[in-house]
Amino acid sequence: MSTVNFDHISASQLLPEVQDAMIDAIRHNYGNPSSQNRFGEEAMEAIEKARMHVADLVHCKNPKEIVFTSGGTESINHAIKGVAFANAERGKHIVISNIEHNAVNRSVKRLAQMGYTVTSVSVNEKGRVDPDDIAKAITDETILVSVMHSNNEIGTIQPIEEIAKITKEKKVIFHSDAVDSVGVVPIDVQKLGVDLLSFASNPYYGPTGVGGLYIRRGISIWPIIDGGIQERNKRAGTENLVGIIGMGVAADLVAKHMDQRYANAKNLRDLLLRELPNYIDEYFVNGDPENVLPNLVSVAIKYIEGESIVLMLDDENYTVSTRSACATGSLRASHVLLSAGLSHADAQGTLVITPGIENTEEDIMGFLEALQGIVTSLRAISPLYQRPANI
Amino acid sequence: MSTVNFDHISASQLLPEVQDAMIDAIRHNYGNPSSQNRFGEEAMEAIEKARMHVADLVHCKNPKEIVFTSGGTESINHAIKGVAFANAERGKHIVISNIEHNAVNRSVKRLAQMGYTVTSVSVNEKGRVDPDDIAKAITDETILVSVMHSNNEIGTIQPIEEIAKITKEKKVIFHSDAVDSVGVVPIDVQKLGVDLLSFASNPYYGPTGVGGLYIRRGISIWPIIDGGIQERNKRAGTENLVGIIGMGVAADLVAKHMDQRYANAKNLRDLLLRELPNYIDEYFVNGDPENVLPNLVSVAIKYIEGESIVLMLDDENYTVSTRSACATGSLRASHVLLSAGLSHADAQGTLVITPGIENTEEDIMGFLEALQGIVTSLRAISPLYQRPANI
Numbered sequence: 001m002s003t004v005n006f007d008h009i010s011a012s013q014l015l016p017e018v019q020d021a022m023i024d025a026i027r028h029n030y031g032n033p034s035s036q037n038r039f040g041e042e043a044m045e046a047i048e049k050a051r052m053h054v055a056d057l058v059h060c061k062n063p064k065e066i067v068f069t070s071g072g073t074e075s076i077n078h079a080i081k082g083v084a085f086a087n088a089e090r091g092k093h094i095v096i097s098n099i100e101h102n103a104v105n106r107s108v109k110r111l112a113q114m115g116y117t118v119t120s121v122s123v124n125e126k127g128r129v130d131p132d133d134i135a136k137a138i139t140d141e142t143i144l145v146s147v148m149h150s151n152n153e154i155g156t157i158q159p160i161e162e163i164a165k166i167t168k169e170k171k172v173i174f175h176s177d178a179v180d181s182v183g184v185v186p187i188d189v190q191k192l193g194v195d196l197l198s199f200a201s202n203p204y205y206g207p208t209g210v211g212g213l214y215i216r217r218g219i220s221i222w223p224i225i226d227g228g229i230q231e232r233n234k235r236a237g238t239e240n241l242v243g244i245i246g247m248g249v250a251a252d253l254v255a256k257h258m259d260q261r262y263a264n265a266k267n268l269r270d271l272l273l274r275e276l277p278n279y280i281d282e283y284f285v286n287g288d289p290e291n292v293l294p295n296l297v298s299v300a301i302k303y304i305e306g307e308s309i310v311l312m313l314d315d316e317n318y319t320v321s322t323r324s325a326c327a328t329g330s331l332r333a334s335h336v337l338l339s340a341g342l343s344h345a346d347a348q349g350t351l352v353i354t355p356g357i358e359n360t361e362e363d364i365m366g367f368l369e370a371l372q373g374i375v376t377s378l379r380a381i382s383p384l385y386q387r388p389a390n391i
Numbered sequence: 392m393s394t395v396n397f398d399h400i401s402a403s404q405l406l407p408e409v410q411d412a413m414i415d416a417i418r419h420n421y422g423n424p425s426s427q428n429r430f431g432e433e434a435m436e437a438i439e440k441a442r443m444h445v446a447d448l449v450h451c452k453n454p455k456e457i458v459f460t461s462g463g464t465e466s467i468n469h470a471i472k473g474v475a476f477a478n479a480e481r482g483k484h485i486v487i488s489n490i491e492h493n494a495v496n497r498s499v500k501r502l503a504q505m506g507y508t509v510t511s512v513s514v515n516e517k518g519r520v521d522p523d524d525i526a527k528a529i530t531d532e533t534i535l536v537s538v539m540h541s542n543n544e545i546g547t548i549q550p551i552e553e554i555a556k557i558t559k560e561k562k563v564i565f566h567s568d569a570v571d572s573v574g575v576v577p578i579d580v581q582k583l584g585v586d587l588l589s590f591a592s593n594p595y596y597g598p599t600g601v602g603g604l605y606i607r608r609g610i611s612i613w614p615i616i617d618g619g620i621q622e623r624n625k626r627a628g629t630e631n632l633v634g635i636i637g638m639g640v641a642a643d644l645v646a647k648h649m650d651q652r653y654a655n656a657k658n659l660r661d662l663l664l665r666e667l668p669n670y671i672d673e674y675f676v677n678g679d680p681e682n683v684l685p686n687l688v689s690v691a692i693k694y695i696e697g698e699s700i701v702l703m704l705d706d707e708n709y710t711v712s713t714r715s716a717c718a719t720g721s722l723r724a725s726h727v728l729l730s731a732g733l734s735h736a737d738a739q740g741t742l743v744i745t746p747g748i749e750n751t752e753e754d755i756m757g758f759l760e761a762l763q764g765i766v767t768s769l770r771a772i773s774p775l776y777q778r779p780a781n782i
Contacts, residue, residue: 003430011423011430019417022633026410026417032402032599036701037710039394039402070461070600073618073628081615085505103618103627110617114476202629208423209461209600209631224472224615226501227464227494236494237464238593240600240634242413310427319428 004363007319008203008356009152009180009296014246015205017253022207022246033239034230043241050248054212057251058178058197059188067213067234068244072179074224075198075213076103078235079175082221083144083196084111087173091141092116095172097129097158099151099336104177108146117141125341126288127156135166142172149178149187149197153323153336153352154287155296157181164193173219179203179211183254184295185262195219201243205357206250210243261357265294268355272297272364279372286340286350297353300337300346303385304378309351309371312378316370321352345384395754398710399594399747400543400571400687405637406596408644413598413637424630425621434632441639445603448642449569449588450579458604458625459635463570465615466589466604467494469626470566473612474535474587475502478564482532483507486563488520488549490542490727495568499537508532516732517679518547526557533563540569540578540588544714544727544743545678546687548572555584564610570594570602574645575686576653586610592634596748597641601634652748656685659746663688663755670763677731677741688744691728691737694776695769700742700762703769707761711744736775 005012014022025046031039033047048063055063069075084094094108098120108118119137123129129147138145145167150157160176167174175196181187182197183204189197197214201207215221215234227236254261273285276299286298301309306322313320323334337347355363379385396403405413416437422430424438439454446454460466475485485499489511499509510528514520520538529536536558541548551567558565566587572578573588574595580588588605592598606612606625618627645652664676667690677689692700697713704711714725728738746754770776 007426007428010426011421011434013420014417022417023414026405026413026598029404030402031710035398035401035710035712037398037705039710043402070465070616070631071628074461074616076618077616077627088505101618106617106627110613114479200629207417207631207633208629209634222501225461225465225468226497227467227492236468236497237462238591238599240461240598240631242598242633243600243631314428319422319426319430321426 003317003319004359004367005319006353006355006359006367007321009352009354010321012202012205012356013358014207015250015253018206018246018250021249022242025242025245030241033241034228046241047239047244050244050251053248053252053255057187057255058182058199058214059190060214061190062217064232065215065217067215067231068239069211069213069235070240071209071211072177072198072200073103075200075211076101076177077107078213078224079196079198079221080104080107080144080146081111081224083173083175083219084116086220086222087143091143093119093139093141093143095119095121095134095137095142095145097121097123097147098339099123099127100146100148101152101177101179104146104148123339127151127154127286127336127340128288128291129158131159131162131166134163135170138166138170138172142170144173144175146175146177149176149181150185150293151287151336152180153334154298154340155293156288157185157291157293160192160194168193180293183251184293186258189214189216196221201247201250204250204254207243207246210240210247212247262294264357265355268359268361268364269294269297271361272353272368275365275368279368280375286337286342295354295356298350299353300342300350301375302346302349303382304349304375306348306350308378309374312374313370318367318370322350323352394708394710395750395758396710397744397746397750397758398712400743400745401712403593403596403747404749405598406641406644409597409637409641412640413633416633416636421632424632425619437632438630438635441635444639444643444646448578448646449573449590449605450581451605452581453608455623456606456608458606458622459630460602460604460626461600461631462602463568463589463591464494466591466602467492467568468498469604469615470587470589470612471495471498471535471537472502472615474564474566474610475507477611477613478534482534484510484530484532484534486510486512486525486528486533486536488512488514488538489730490514490518491537491539492543492568492570495537495539514730518542518545518677518727518731519679519682520549522550522553522557525554526561529557529561529563533561535564535566537566537568540567540572541576541684542727543571544725545689545731546684547679548576548682548684551583551585559584571684574642575684577649580605580607587612592638592641595641595645598634598637601631601638603638653685655748656746659750659752659755660685660688662752663744663759666756666759670759671766677728677733686745686747689741690744691733691741692766693737693740694773695740695766697739697741699769700765703765704761709758709761711742713741714743
């Protein structure tokens with residue numbers, strides 16, 4: 001039996017069209033996009049074509065506002081540090097939510113080592129931030145607000161438009177980490193009202209190692225990678241042409257098929273949530289059912305360890321995860337789940353299930369059966385679990 | 392007639408073995424190296440294999456001292472800004488040479504905007520820095536010296552070992568930009584004595600968009616890209632697996648074939664320099680004939696514009712450049728050539744010829760004939776050129 005990937009948030013197979021475009025770029029003798037010869041011009045055309053597709057995906061009217069980076073993490077670092085450094089004379093205060101990805105958390109921690117101060121705004125039990133709390137956190141010293149569009153562990157989508165209204169009124173730059181949203185849910189930078197938006201390529205079946213940063217024209221920001229004149233002086237370094245071409249094709253495909261992919265993902269999510277009570281008990285679903293990614297289910301299963309479930313599911317050919325792959329290796333409970341009010345035990349018992357475009361309803365049903373057996377076995381040996389009296 | 396690439400410093404075709412490895416990685420369903428499932432483990436093994444090959448190429452005994460980045464430019468930014476930020480309490484003075492790549496120049500300019508001071512040490516007419524001048528430039532406030540291993544416009548190789556002795560004695564961190572040296576000439580980080588060494592993958596026929604930074608164990612440095620736990624907390628972000636795999640194969644191949652590639656390159660360089668006076672007059676060769684890259688010839692041709700020669704050579708199917716592709720688009724004369732004492736006119740008349748492994752002696756001879764015709768035509772219309780009286 002081949003493995004069923006329910007851990008798409010960590011890794012997905014590249015779409016065949018993306019593979020083909022990247023392979024063509026590898027075989028083809030492209031030049032350096034900065035060279036003024038025919039090969040360089042061809043390479044530059046390929047990059048600008050990709051930039052148009054990526055701009056279209058986030059409904060950015062001016063492709064010049066898109067900068068290619070080495071991935072979501074670089075985009076986030078660029079946005080946060082770039083704004084902090086460029087605006088240091090205006091102030092050194094930054095506002096974030098307390099469930100941001102570590103790329104945000106550690107960027108602001110780094111800035112705190114350099115004299116910046118950070119206010120981390122709490123989310124409610126659904127993982128949602130209250131825009132009023134953001135407004136209250138903003139001071140005269142605030143130069144940047146950074147709130148993620150969707151959370152990669154619980155799937156909660158934040159009220160970005162409402163926050164943008166506040167930051168616009170208060171003249172504070174607003175960045176949103178949309179790494180797990182772009183290519184998954186419709187994103188329109190105009191409608192959202194953000195100044196900066198970070199995103200990657202792999203969430204929509206493009207390659208890793210390439211990402212994008214939307215920088216609204218006129219925003220005061222420094223590059224974090226200085227050097228040559230690439231990316232209109234906003235991001236130096238010879239371009240990752242193969243990756244950028246792959247990202248462009250992936251962006252084009254998902255823009256064309258967004259509705260269908262969204263509907264399919266939501267169908268699998270709904271099926272999983274509808275059937276789950278028929279297979280296990282004593283669990284709860286994390287996040288906000290009304291504002292959630294269609295392709296993510298976070299479920300806390302009581303009395304057992306998520307890590308054990310992941311390993312046993314792997315033996316039965318289902319890959320899921322307990323949290324962001326970026327945080328693997330850390331033994332601490334997820335800061336996202338604790339911030340949403342979970343106990344340490346419930347946080348440790350949480351599974352993140354992220355189906356992808358190749359998954360079927362049969363995959364969900366097979367997964368539920370496997371999960372039922374594993375939960376039963378693990379609870380049988382759990383000192384915390386009390387069998388219901390009538391069994 | 393197919394095009395002869397004498398602009399390898401800008402772009403090269405990937406080696407077939409590199410292409411095949413990258414294509415295999417694209418087709419293969421790799422996981423996320425940070426995931427603790429079988430796919431993630433497979434991906435992590437591929438990365439660690441590449442890291443061993445790259446470490447071997449620079450004679451680094453401990454592969455943990457190698458960090459993968461998105462290219463030479465990121466490596467340089469990481470080294471310079473990472474050391475500057477981490478050591479700000481010790482001092483804020485940096486010493487560089489005045490012919491560094493813009494990745495170094497603009498990184499230190501950025502730091503100057505943040506309160507750091509920079510001393511730029513002059514090179515001689517061969518483009519070489521005097522280690523004594525570096526010693527004199529170091530003050531009690533100096534935290535970092537950055538001198539490139541070889542220059543990408545004139546090919547001059549710097550006395551890195553001698554500088555390293557000085558920085559070691561003065562307890563200053565020493566970084567060398569070796570982007571155009573690694574994979575071209577033998578590099579041994581132990582022998583050189585550097586603390587940090589930046590390099591890329593494309594100079595030895597690997598992909599763009601991936602590079603490496605050697606960080607000697609114990610060196611105080613911050614990441615410039617913070618976030619997940621990748622690269623042992625030294626460089627966050629989901630890895631560019633396809634690029635890293637390509638770089639590993641390219642590093643392995645060049646380490647095995649260094650002697651032969653060096654001899655072939657030197658043979659073509661020697662042939663070009665030996666024959667050049669039989670084809671054109673009133674020119675001179677930039678750089679240091681005794682300390683020079685084997686694969687680069689920089690020649691200033693008097694009374695005409697390098698840009699015009701490049702365009703006319705392109706029409707005859709030879710690609711060369713006037714300078715680093717990273718600086719294309721700038722109308723200013725090369726700071727490297729001016730620093731080496733050239734007049735503006737001679738700097739504007741400079742061609743950079745960088746043959747590669749696929750080039751032959753016939754390519755050189757054909758190039759010389761084309762060059763002869765072009766130089767004759769351009770000088771015929773040059774207001775600066777005085778025909779010798781006896782013609």
